Amino acid sequence: MAMLEERTTGGVSFGLTDDQRALRDLAHEFAEREIRPREREYDEHSTHPADVLAKAHELGLMNVHVPQAYGGLDLGAFEGMLIGEELCWGCSGIGTAIAANGLGHGPVIIAGTEEQKRTWLPRLVEEALLTSFALTEPNAGSDVSGIQTTAVRNGNDYVLNGSKMFITNAGHAAWFTVFASTDKSKGHRGLTAFVVPADADGVVVDRHLDKMGQRSTDTSALSFQEVRVPMANRLGEEGEGFKIAMKTLDFTRPGTAIGAVGVARAAFEYAAQYSKERVQFGTPIAMNQGVNFLIADMATKIEAARLLCWQAAWMIDNGMRATLQSSYAKRFAADICMEVTTDAVQIFGGYGYMKEFPVEKLMRDAKLFQIYEGTSQIQRLVIARELLMPRD
Numbered sequence: 001m002a003m004l005e006e007r008t009t010g011g012v013s014f015g016l017t018d019d020q021r022a023l024r025d026l027a028h029e030f031a032e033r034e035i036r037p038r039e040r041e042y043d044e045h046s047t048h049p050a051d052v053l054a055k056a057h058e059l060g061l062m063n064v065h066v067p068q069a070y071g072g073l074d075l076g077a078f079e080g081m082l083i084g085e086e087l088c089w090g091c092s093g094i095g096t097a098i099a100a101n102g103l104g105h106g107p108v109i110i111a112g113t114e115e116q117k118r119t120w121l122p123r124l125v126e127e128a129l130l131t132s133f134a135l136t137e138p139n140a141g142s143d144v145s146g147i148q149t150t151a152v153r154n155g156n157d158y159v160l161n162g163s164k165m166f167i168t169n170a171g172h173a174a175w176f177t178v179f180a181s182t183d184k185s186k187g188h189r190g191l192t193a194f195v196v197p198a199d200a201d202g203v204v205v206d207r208h209l210d211k212m213g214q215r216s217t218d219t220s221a222l223s224f225q226e227v228r229v230p231m232a233n234r235l236g237e238e239g240e241g242f243k244i245a246m247k248t249l250d251f252t253r254p255g256t257a258i259g260a261v262g263v264a265r266a267a268f269e270y271a272a273q274y275s276k277e278r279v280q281f282g283t284p285i286a287m288n289q290g291v292n293f294l295i296a297d298m299a300t301k302i303e304a305a306r307l308l309c310w311q312a313a314w315m316i317d318n319g320m321r322a323t324l325q326s327s328y329a330k331r332f333a334a335d336i337c338m339e340v341t342t343d344a345v346q347i348f349g350g351y352g353y354m355k356e357f358p359v360e361k362l363m364r365d366a367k368l369f370q371i372y373e374g375t376s377q378i379q380r381l382v383i384a385r386e387l388l389m390p391r392d
């Protein structure tokens with residue numbers, strides 16, 4: 001599919017620098033060589049892609065936003081987009097296993113002290129360590145302020161108790177950023193963030209969850225039973241956890257959205273190719289206007305979604321608050337990904353519904369983009385609030 005960068009319009013340039021183009025090509029070649037050959041087997045068995053993650057880390061495609069001061073590449077949100085689209089074009093299960101790591105350690109970059117950053121970030125550059133963002137609970141999904149996990153101060157420690165649900169990479173993470181209530185009477189203003197090592201006494205990975213799509217990303221349930229966490233592991237002040245979580249999501253949502261663009265692009269490419277090869281009534285189905293229009297709409301949606309992602313990334317990289325634009329990108333890219341993959345299955349007809357053809361998996365994978373990191377409905381809620389009742 002033609003890439004946006006091949007065209008420029010008056011005043012706005014969509015050109016990539018040589019470095020950016022090289023980065024995108026590196027990620028694309030990696031997806032083609034290391035991800036695509038494994039995606040079906042890993043999907044079938046819900047395999048954690050440890051070998052692929054190790055190779056991605058070695059090539060510098062993982063934990064790319066860690067600042068230089070802690071040994072990282074310090075890539076911007078935009079560069080993250082170039083990598084994320086290609087990895088998810090390869091397989092969004094594997095791409096999400098890589099990208100979700102940014103969500104896990106994002107709060108340390110955003111809210112950590114100098115000492116906390118020096119403690120937690122360099123190892124992510126040295127090894128392919130995973131981290132998880134432990135926010136969601138069995139009874140607190142969209143409603144973050146409803147978190148029930150508690151953190152009670154005891155001497156120089158906090159003692160954590162509670163359960164977390166749908167935690168990406170939890171079964172393989174070295175540490176978690178955990179959001180817990182230090183004062184239930186204060187609702188969202190009583191939430192506090194902590195770094196909790198996975199090997200701390202009382203941390204239990206309860207079970208690996210069996211998902212519909214993106215099956216090669218581990219999603220697990222987690223619990224904390226009298227887990228002692230030193231005060232030094234608290235991120236920010238007591239009560240700042242909710243805002244730390246929201247700021248992290250403002251940064252990561254466009255990065256997730258571009259993954260949806262990658263999946264939609266893969267589905268489009270398969271469907272466009274198939275429509276030229278599949279002959280019915282004596283002519284390739286691509287010649288039928290009904291299919292033709294589907295192809296045109298799929299391509300238009302993908303281009304528009306990519307633009308929204310790039311806009312959000314540009315704002316973040318230029319130090320602007322991008323809550324609205326992040327939600328525009330996440331909501332639109334997730335929804336068009338579902339539409340495009342569904343249309344791709346339609347173009348393949350009966351074959352599209354079969355597991356031996358690639359679009360069936362893409363349609364299953366697409367659904368999760370409308371759910372995780374804030375459902376499409378939550379994104380609409382954020383958009384409406386930002387437009388109607390903007391915060392400073």
Ligand code: COS
Nearest residue numbers: 135141142143144145243246247250323372373374378391
């Ligand atoms: N950045 C900084 N601060 C923010 C913020 C943001 N993006 N969004 C909200 N806040 C602040 C508000 O300004 C408000 O501050 P005060 O306490 O000073 O008044 C506070 O946070 C509470 O905000 P709000 O009233 O909007 O909170 P709600 O409980 O209504 O919830 C939503 C807001 C629904 C947007 C939030 O809970 C959410 O994003 N839910 C989805 C969670 C999610 O994505 N889960 C997936 C987990 S990761 S896979």
